[in-house]
Amino acid sequence: MKLLIVSDSHGLQEELLTIRERHADVDKMIHCGDSELPQDSKEMSAFLGVRGNCDYDASYVNDRVESLGEATCLVTHGHLYNVKMSMMNLHYKAREVGANIVCFGHSHIAGAELMDGVLFINPGSMLLPRMRKECTYAILVMDGTEATVQFYDISGKHIPSMQLTCTLSA
Numbered sequence: 001m002k003l004l005i006v007s008d009s010h011g012l013q014e015e016l017l018t019i020r021e022r023h024a025d026v027d028k029m030i031h032c033g034d035s036e037l038p039q040d041s042k043e044m045s046a047f048l049g050v051r052g053n054c055d056y057d058a059s060y061v062n063d064r065v066e067s068l069g070e071a072t073c074l075v076t077h078g079h080l081y082n083v084k085m086s087m088m089n090l091h092y093k094a095r096e097v098g099a100n101i102v103c104f105g106h107s108h109i110a111g112a113e114l115m116d117g118v119l120f121i122n123p124g125s126m127l128l129p130r131m132r133k134e135c136t137y138a139i140l141v142m143d144g145t146e147a148t149v150q151f152y153d154i155s156g157k158h159i160p161s162m163q164l165t166c167t168l169s170a
Contacts, residue, residue, distance in 0.1 A: 001142040007032035007105025008125035032105035033077030052077035074099035078106035110136040112149040117169025
């Protein structure tokens with residue numbers, strides 16, 4: 001199972017289409033909010049999206065839970081869980097819905113971390129990154145409970161120093 005994860009694209013259109021084409025081999029595409037585009041736009045049509053604090057299309061949901069083979073993924077933007085201050089609220093929500101993967105945005109800070117068997121992935125921002133100069137997105141590759149998160153800059157260049165491989169909780 002292979003998953004493309006983007007967030008905080010804040011109105012970018014051509015870049016979303018380019019990334020979709022570049023990674024057409026993925027099984028699912030997720031947008032963690034703040035696309036600032038309608039859910040039914042051609043740019044968002046391939047993405048399972050959620051509503052961010054800058055999204056005004058009411059057809060987006062705040063959270064979604066997706067099956068990824070043997071894993072369960074919670075997708076949210078993060079603003080409703082105060083992710084800029086702490087991961088605890090998001091961690092509690094993941095436990096509540098039985099998720100062992102959480103994809104979120106809002107902070108614009110790219111990174112992946114395993115906490116108590118739950119993998120938290122923030123793909124960063126495609127437009128306004130924080131704590132890095134690169135505008136980023138992520139690819140998650142699942143093999144059973146083995147997960148590898150790879151980060152890319154917006155031009156498609158792999159960023160090996162950010163890669164994380166881990167084993168998820170069952």
